[in-house]
Amino acid sequence: MYVSEISFECFADTTISEAEHAINYLLEAWRQNGQVLGREFAVALKDGVFKVRLLLPEENSLANRFNSPWAKQALDELKHAKLLHPREKLIGLDINSETSNSEMSSWQLLYTSYVHMCSPLRSGDTLQPIPLYRVPATFNGDHKQVIRWQTEWQACDEIQMASASAAEFAAVNELANHQSDLFRRGWDLRGRIEYLTKIPTYYYLYRIGGSSKQAEMDRCCPRCGNPDWRQPEPLLDLFLFQCHNCRIVSNLSWDFQ
Structure with missing residues (x-):
């Protein structure tokens, strides 16, 4: 930056x-x-x-x-x-921020957190942020909907990281539940970006909790039930799960990292 x-x-x-x-x-x-x-x-x-x-x-x-x-x-x-x-x-x-991706990516994903100011669209090859203005406008001439989704995701992430009130549970549900409103909007935006760029685009589904590490390792894709989405090694050192059918990536539960 x-x-x-x-x-x-x-x-x-x-x-x-x-x-x-x-x-x-x-x-x-x-x-x-x-x-x-x-x-x-x-x-x-x-x-x-x-x-x-x-x-x-x-x-x-x-x-x-x-x-x-x-x-x-x-x-x-x-x-x-x-x-x-x-x-x-x-x-x-700016020495305190990330370098934007400058190469064509083989795949990309929507991924952000409350500490990131950069674009939520990331290269799947390097995890570097892809400037939004370098992809076609998602809706109505710009990327307002993507920025709004990012703001909501980050707000939920900050609440759950603070762990200071009952709001934490509602925030985690928005981040980790594939049936939440936040997921639905983000997953639809992901599909729009993939359609416009012709590049496979995935959505990061946050994961925390679980009964045991083994149960987490064996879990299926929550959206389609795909049992074969676990990868031999975490992609980009973060995402142990990737469902190509649903265009979802997810981490091993942070409780068992």
């Missing part, structure tokens, strides 16, 4: 509220297309120039060819707030 500073200069008198609305509208459009990462952006004003530092998947994530219709509209509307087209200054590589 890369850190970049974006500057918005005024070409005429404007108000902070008008500029704030226009800038945040653009930032949200970029975020919902996977071009910028994170959820909160600090916009500073100094000497008539608004500046914001962003985390990008790649050096050229904000190139016009990657912009969604929403982002293009937001860029065009900057002039109504008396703002010039944004200028970008690349700060450098």
